[in-house]
Amino acid sequence: MASRRTIVFENKPVITGSYSIVGPKEGKGNFASYFDYIMNDDSFGEKTYEKAEKKMLEHAINGAVADAKIQPEEVSLLLSGDLLNQIISSSYAARNFDVGFLGLFGACSTMAEGLAIGSAMVDSGYFDHVVCATGSHFSTAERQFRFPLELGNQRPPTSQWTVTGAGACVLSKQGSGPRVAMATFGKVIDYAVVDVNDMGAAMAPAAMDTMLTHFRETNSSPDDYDLIVTGDLGKLGSEILIDLMEMSGIKLGLNYNDCGQMYFTRNQNTLSGGSGCGCSATVLNSYIISKLRKGELQRVLFMPTGALMSTTASQQGETIPGVCHAIVLESDVKPKGGGVQSQDIKKTTSASKGGSKIQKRKGG
Amino acid sequence: MASRRTIVFENKPVITGSYSIVGPKEGKGNFASYFDYIMNDDSFGEKTYEKAEKKMLEHAINGAVADAKIQPEEVSLLLSGDLLNQIISSSYAARNFDVGFLGLFGACSTMAEGLAIGSAMVDSGYFDHVVCATGSHFSTAERQFRFPLELGNQRPPTSQWTVTGAGACVLSKQGSGPRVAMATFGKVIDYAVVDVNDMGAAMAPAAMDTMLTHFRETNSSPDDYDLIVTGDLGKLGSEILIDLMEMSGIKLGLNYNDCGQMYFTRNQNTLSGGSGCGCSATVLNSYIISKLRKGELQRVLFMPTGALMSTTASQQGETIPGVCHAIVLESDVKPKGGGVQSQDIKKTTSASKGGSKIQKRKGG
Numbered sequence: 001m002a003s004r005r006t007i008v009f010e011n012k013p014v015i016t017g018s019y020s021i022v023g024p025k026e027g028k029g030n031f032a033s034y035f036d037y038i039m040n041d042d043s044f045g046e047k048t049y050e051k052a053e054k055k056m057l058e059h060a061i062n063g064a065v066a067d068a069k070i071q072p073e074e075v076s077l078l079l080s081g082d083l084l085n086q087i088i089s090s091s092y093a094a095r096n097f098d099v100g101f102l103g104l105f106g107a108c109s110t111m112a113e114g115l116a117i118g119s120a121m122v123d124s125g126y127f128d129h130v131v132c133a134t135g136s137h138f139s140t141a142e143r144q145f146r147f148p149l150e151l152g153n154q155r156p157p158t159s160q161w162t163v164t165g166a167g168a169c170v171l172s173k174q175g176s177g178p179r180v181a182m183a184t185f186g187k188v189i190d191y192a193v194v195d196v197n198d199m200g201a202a203m204a205p206a207a208m209d210t211m212l213t214h215f216r217e218t219n220s221s222p223d224d225y226d227l228i229v230t231g232d233l234g235k236l237g238s239e240i241l242i243d244l245m246e247m248s249g250i251k252l253g254l255n256y257n258d259c260g261q262m263y264f265t266r267n268q269n270t271l272s273g274g275s276g277c278g279c280s281a282t283v284l285n286s287y288i289i290s291k292l293r294k295g296e297l298q299r300v301l302f303m304p305t306g307a308l309m310s311t312t313a314s315q316q317g318e319t320i321p322g323v324c325h326a327i328v329l330e331s332d333v334k335p336k337g338g339g340v341q342s343q344d345i346k347k348t349t350s351a352s353k354g355g356s357k358i359q360k361r362k363g364g
Numbered sequence: 365m366a367s368r369r370t371i372v373f374e375n376k377p378v379i380t381g382s383y384s385i386v387g388p389k390e391g392k393g394n395f396a397s398y399f400d401y402i403m404n405d406d407s408f409g410e411k412t413y414e415k416a417e418k419k420m421l422e423h424a425i426n427g428a429v430a431d432a433k434i435q436p437e438e439v440s441l442l443l444s445g446d447l448l449n450q451i452i453s454s455s456y457a458a459r460n461f462d463v464g465f466l467g468l469f470g471a472c473s474t475m476a477e478g479l480a481i482g483s484a485m486v487d488s489g490y491f492d493h494v495v496c497a498t499g500s501h502f503s504t505a506e507r508q509f510r511f512p513l514e515l516g517n518q519r520p521p522t523s524q525w526t527v528t529g530a531g532a533c534v535l536s537k538q539g540s541g542p543r544v545a546m547a548t549f550g551k552v553i554d555y556a557v558v559d560v561n562d563m564g565a566a567m568a569p570a571a572m573d574t575m576l577t578h579f580r581e582t583n584s585s586p587d588d589y590d591l592i593v594t595g596d597l598g599k600l601g602s603e604i605l606i607d608l609m610e611m612s613g614i615k616l617g618l619n620y621n622d623c624g625q626m627y628f629t630r631n632q633n634t635l636s637g638g639s640g641c642g643c644s645a646t647v648l649n650s651y652i653i654s655k656l657r658k659g660e661l662q663r664v665l666f667m668p669t670g671a672l673m674s675t676t677a678s679q680q681g682e683t684i685p686g687v688c689h690a691i692v693l694e695s696d697v698k699p700k701g702g703g704v705q706s707q708d709i710k711k712t713t714s715a716s717k718g719g720s721k722i723q724k725r726k727g728g
Contacts (some may be wrong), residue, residue, distance in 0.1 A: 003438055088682075092685065102468075103477070105468065113467070120485060120490065121484060310452045
């Protein structure tokens with residue numbers, strides 16, 4: 001029997017600020033009305049997509065700090081990572097902030113890794129405010145992990161679309177906003193998937209392991225959550241997770257969904273759905289936090305998933321392991337006439353399809 | 365005035381186990397007699413150097429857990445990172461351990477980043493045992509960051525030699541051994557160095573910033589430490605640091621040294637000295653911990669430094685930022701007739717040059 005991997009935060013750090021920025025395609029997806037900023041152009045005025053990715057991250061960090069209504073000098077730490085080699089978006093963005101920098105690499109699970117470590121730093125009383133951030137860019141990810149876009153490769157049905165976007169939030173010791181109640185650190189799990197165009201299948205076993213561990217260690221079940229949301233398993237991966245969980249004796253119901261699956265509309269041609277660090281990060285820092293702030297979601301199990309793939313490892317015949325960390329988020333606002341099911345997102349936002357920033361998400 | 369970046373650990377987590385493994389060249393260097401394991405061959409029986417790097421890391425993790433005299437199941441978390449794209453050595457090594465995985469990227473500062481976060485996890489009472497590990501390999505680093513070894517490029521005098529080696533330690537809530545007393549998280553600092561063969565110059569400003577921050581926030585001075593040791597500034601970088609500190613009004617004396625500068629003997633042709641995550645990690649987990657265990661060092665300021673370089677960023681005209689985290693280590697054994705200066709290392713170990721594992725370092 002392995003040791004516990006769950007932290008129960010006694011002081012429940014508060015998410016006092018959050019911000020999301022996305023590319024134009026993402027801005028036409030299902031969460032369009034929730035994002036803080038939709039770029040007109042995915043180069044964001046920069047000469048390279050890598051520089052654009054870094055700029056998005058800086059923008060999101062500044063946005064979250066402003067949303068928290070604190071001064072940048074009040075922040076002690078920035079916890080950030082991304083998909084690029086040597087997490088350059090994060091480390092280069094960090095140059096512009098006068099804070100301690102904790103570089104993370106958890107692939108697309110980074111938002112949760114940052115939230116877990118950041119919450120620990122705040123919960124234990126070490127720091128008053130920390131910022132957690134991550135992002136990704138379709139064009140930087142494609143050229144680093146797969147093929148140059150110029151090749152015009154066909155995409156198989158299992159492939160996912162790396163979200164161009166960045167999300168950031170401020171975790172504070174005090175204040176009002178959703179609370180981080182628990183975190184379960186995930187193990188690295190490898191089911192020997194080798195296809196770089198089938199990330200959902202590579203990550204689903206890690207999601208299952210973390211979910212089972214979380215339920216066991218916290219003596220909870222799916223019924224304890226309004227929304228259980230994985231990061232970017234996509235359509236295929238989330239079906240695999242549902243099957244794996246059922247084989248383990250736990251039936252995931254209508255309160256389960258996946259950010260990658262929900263992200264784009266059917267006609268956006270993203271095949272199995274969204275992916276990338278920016279996928280779960282922008283959903284968290286727009287839709288999920290907005291719903292928690294309004295009390296429309298009371299208790300969320302947020303589970304970003306990461307495929308620890310690398311071209312070097314793949315070229316040496318290695319398989320693709322996955323990792324998934326789980327974060328329990330609680331609303332600080334009482335529910336207004338019952339909870340909301342995650343499936344509502346499809347109805348809620350389809351009307352705003354194609355609109356850009358048509359609805360300010362911030363509550364009072 | 366920026367926010368505090370230092371944690372003072374109330375419960376001072378204990379380093380209950382440690383382990384170091386190095387390549388044959390490192391095994392002929394100044395720390396030869398302190399390492400736990402010296403490989404005969406830097407491929408470690410594997411087909412690629414990347415696989416060898418991963419295997420070293422696994423070996424070090426297992427060694428540290430055995431040294432702590434605990435069962436692997438008692439460990440809750442593994443905190444690890446390395447220099448390779450997507451930290452593949454760490455994430456692939458993590459597959460073999462039944463623990464939560466926190467992937468880190470702090471380049472060569474990773475040992476300190478892991479110790480700081482790991483100590484926070486133990487100090488706050490969340491977990492009983494965590495493992496911090498990192499490593500590097502000369503041949504994987506050269507081919508990823510510089511040129512294929514087969515090219516036989518000349519090395520400029522400022523260049524450093526990436527250490528082939530891995531180090532790991534177990535941090536525990538209780539037990540006997542050196543204590544982690546404080547941690548200061550470093551900022552990302554960029555003095556616009558662009559030469560990938562001059563890492564010391566790129567990292568020295570970050571070391572200065574962290575050192576000044578540490579002394580200011582903890583109201584301490586160089587005199588409070590037997591040994592202040594940076595990670596891998598090398599000969600040139602550590603001279604730059606001494607100058608930068610002097611310009612800031614603080615004179616570093618004989619109790620200051622640098623792992624990279626101390627690592628190899630003069631005739632080993634490593635130019636400015638050792639570098640890589642494995643440099644400070646193997647010095648910590650052999651020489652430093654051994655001296656702390658015996659009480660020959662009482663109080664150490666351990667400051668691994670990282671150059672956040674990336675070929676992608678360099679190709680896009682970016683400069684190389686650095687980062688440095690500081691860890692305060694304290695002995696739990698009373699001194700025997702006065703402290704030891706770091707300069708002793710040169711005398712102490714030169715006799716054992718060329719020997720392999722000739723002196724078991726573990727105390728009683």
